[in-house]
Amino acid sequence: MKSAFLKDFGEKKLIRRIKQSVKCNQSVLKGIGDDTAVLKLNRTHYLLYTSDMLLEGLHFRRKDNPRDIGHKALACSLSDIASMGGLPCYGLISLGLPRRLKVNYLDRIYEGILSLASEFSVKIVGGDIIRSNKIIIDICLIGQVEKKNLILRSNAKAGDIIFVTGRLGGSLKSKKHLRFTPRIKQARYLVKNHRINSMIDISDGLASDLWEIAKQSKKGAVIYESALPFSDYAASLDNCLYDGEDFELLFTLSAKEARRLIRKKGSFFYPIGEITGRKFEITIYDREGKSRKLDLKGFKHF
């Protein structure tokens, strides 16, 4: 086992491995394993702490619009804060940059970062710059959330209705993966007006992130193909289920709360299924009403 290569491990298995070797204490409410660490801050608020690393060739290409690249780098971290119901505050930007990159290109990366930072009142307070062959952008964010508004992925209840905040699939083709708006506003609306039981952002694909909620909550789920909001770029059901980087929120709340949510005019939240008590089992019903167990193949980090 000791001589295995990382490619034989999934990201989640790696994280589990790391988690075992790290001990945490009282002041850490959620540590390794969630996208965002939750730390005690004061009597009323938790501090949220998260980072996302983007690499040229993997998360973007050199020929993409550098403004979009900067936008995406910050948006990914903002999406992590959104998934906890929180508000972002401070950002650090670590950059790896090729020596032969044009200064203008870097300026436009920063424009993308700073214009999004300004939209969500994030203060960029520092970071690090090194040289590297490929562009690396790692953005670390500090955010906060009122204690009563913190949402975890591990608290889904049997009978909860499952919702998503937007249409899914084909985000690479549509370039949504570069230009998405992190769902901070939707998340804040939800935690302030509804009793949300669990939430996660869809970075690895609907199937994979729903599985994450089910697993962490020790529950199961049923979803309905006919209810899934296909994006115009989702050519097949597989695109809708398995494409990564949509960065919509996936959340669950009781049937009663769900009715309140749906009744509101102009709601852009899509109900797609429900949480069940059948542990670790995710079922999908097709348009003919036939059910099958959902494959879990989502995005592979390694």
Added chain:
Amino acid sequence: MKSAFLKDFGEKKLIRRIKQSVKCNQSVLKGIGDDTAVLKLNRTHYLLYTSDMLLEGLHFRRKDNPRDIGHKALACSLSDIASMGGLPCYGLISLGLPRRLKVNYLDRIYEGILSLASEFSVKIVGGDIIRSNKIIIDICLIGQVEKKNLILRSNAKAGDIIFVTGRLGGSLKSKKHLRFTPRIKQARYLVKNHRINSMIDISDGLASDLWEIAKQSKKGAVIYESALPFSDYAASLDNCLYDGEDFELLFTLSAKEARRLIRKKGSFFYPIGEITGRKFEITIYDREGKSRKLDLKGFKHF
């Protein structure tokens, strides 16, 4: 200018450029430009917030001991916290890892990180893992410091005595750059027992980091070759002045405070010169007592 390459810019020029485009507000005491951001936390403490990115081939090699690599990655960020007089609290680790890396190698990187984290009571609370051809380690730290104990690089006074916490030069040859102990304990001793006016960690070389203190404080400095603590691996004066990655602290305090510091038995602080009012001028006296203006060639990031 817009079409210039990054290689034609120094890191400091790049940071200045970025700083101009970022607006900060009241809650940010120090933002871009210092190694560590200083944010308001509560009535008695500031929050410190810093990140350091290490890249294979630049800061370490694949064949280095992976335990040392992990150690260095955390130690670099700890050194930033030390330079502000603070204590580290929480860390996030973003990793880029080759798919063909051995799991055992990663385990040993973590051993290096976690054993140092434990020594300085840092809780590792999360991070991100992506695949990349070269190993990337970006560690982001949250720390804190009592308001009265915060030290900046920009507050040196004319007449201050300049000290370093250890011997300088040849840290690549001696592997000190991989195995150094971040000077948290020394920094805490200093801020608790002495009135320190300015401090920085020597990452880019004595000349470069002393210049940083002089520039930020709008002062000058005089140093004495005969007083410089050469490491056993410093083959020449140039090694002592310009080699990077020693991660000793460079600090200044009034002559009166300096006498108190030196009088203590077993002091490992080396006085090397003094701050002057001659703005932006750094002079070095050689062993014959001849003076010359100090060249500023330190470590180039680009």
